[in-house]
Amino acid sequence: MTATHDGLGVDHLITSNMPLVGHIVRETMGRVPSHVNRDDLTSAGLTALVQAAQAFDAERGVPFERYAATRIRGAIVDELRSVDWASRSVRRRARDLDDTRSRLASSLGRTPSVAEVASAMGLSPDEVVANDDDVSRAQVLSLQGATTSSLDELLPTQAPSPEQLVEHQEKLAYLVEAIAELPERLRVVVQDYFFAERPMADIAADLGVTDSRISQMRAEALVLLRDALNNALEPSLVKQSGKPGGCASRRREAYFAAVAARHAEGARRSPQVTAQLSRQVAAPVAPAPRRLDVAG
Incomplete structure (x- = not known):
């Protein structure tokens, strides 16, 4: 598909690829909590589609659908991050804590205590509790x-x-x-x-x-x-x-x-x-x- 920078060419790119936004939003909704607002993700995706149509350069040899999909997915990820109260470091440590808990539970045959998790992670019990609280407030x-x-x-x-x-x-x-x-x-x-x-x-x-x-x-x-x-x-x-x-x-x-x-x-x-x-x-x-x- 060849894009022109006149209004007609941009409008055609936008209207003909709007179903792509719906597809990516549906794909994303299947991997996020049910509270996530579909309309907010759709709005972010449509905005990215418009921006992609306006910036698209066909001479680069990249199909518009692929270029737009990348921009749309990026905008949706940014939207999800904007409503996530927990920082990336909190999420990263939470994943590490979950992995440690699973590993300890498997070896101990029971749910590990906060002190055991903290010891295995090289953290203090207060740090483990504080991270859990941060994730809980963000959920x-x-x-x-x-x-x-x-x-x-x-x-x-x-x-x-x-x-x-x-x-x-x-x-x-x-x-x-x-x-x-x-x-x-x-x-x-x-x-x-x-x-x-x-x-x-x-x-x-x-x-x-x-x-x-x-x-x-x-x-x-x-x-x-x-x-x-x-x-x-x-x-x-x-x-x-x-x-x-x-x-x-x-x-x-x-x-x-x-x-x-x-x-x-x-x-x-x-x-x-x-x-x-x-x-x-x-x-x-x-x-x-x-x-x-x-x-x-």
């Missing part, structure tokens, strides 16, 4: 994995039983209250990204930060939301975060207490008022908002 999990019930069960069915309706209303109330009690900037990110479906770049511009920082703030907010729901409904699922008694731990506990206090106050409201609060927290709501994920 984003679906809301469907945050509680014992799936997200579908949080929504009313066509013919809900009274018990299901009460359970749904309570969980929805906790989610609304948890969002309302988030620190202001985190709440803005959640509302704008998931409910208003605004692009990260626009949110970043409003808050005066980078796109990468918005990704981090989103992940931080979702960790708090997941832990707030679990603290209220399934306390055994709440993981210790940070140093016990430290500033971060105290802030988390204060947040949980604020959510509980708001819920206690909300329990005295009528269902109509609770529904109104739900609309206020979610406003402005898009017709089909993004799936709300939480970070683990």
Whole structure:
């Protein structure tokens, strides 16, 4: 295929190779966690396709499809890295720790202790725990994995039983209250990204930060939301975060207490008022908002 640098030639390269983006995104989605947003990867791939069409030089003898595929895959990898809270060094050490644990488990016939893993790696136990904590905070999990019930069960069915309706209303109330009690900037990110479906770049511009920082703030907010729901409904699922008694731990506990206090106050409201609060927290709501994920 020969490319020209006029608009017609570039447009033809883009439109005729758009299925290539879909193919690479599908291929990538099969190797990444389910929380990864397909639309974000597709957007990154399409942007790379446009850039590839504009920069393509047929005289180099490389087929456009091969050239574009390389650019698209690179852009998708960059997108995945931008939403990964853990650094490459943390991921690399995590892989080394996993390999060491597997090797020790095979030789010992049991799960090795933190001290045994640390000794085999030449690290201190605190370093092993710290790396595990970093990976845990970076791991984003679906809301469907945050509680014992799936997200579908949080929504009313066509013919809900009274018990299901009460359970749904309570969980929805906790989610609304948890969002309302988030620190202001985190709440803005959640509302704008998931409910208003605004692009990260626009949110970043409003808050005066980078796109990468918005990704981090989103992940931080979702960790708090997941832990707030679990603290209220399934306390055994709440993981210790940070140093016990430290500033971060105290802030988390204060947040949980604020959510509980708001819920206690909300329990005295009528269902109509609770529904109104739900609309206020979610406003402005898009017709089909993004799936709300939480970070683990």
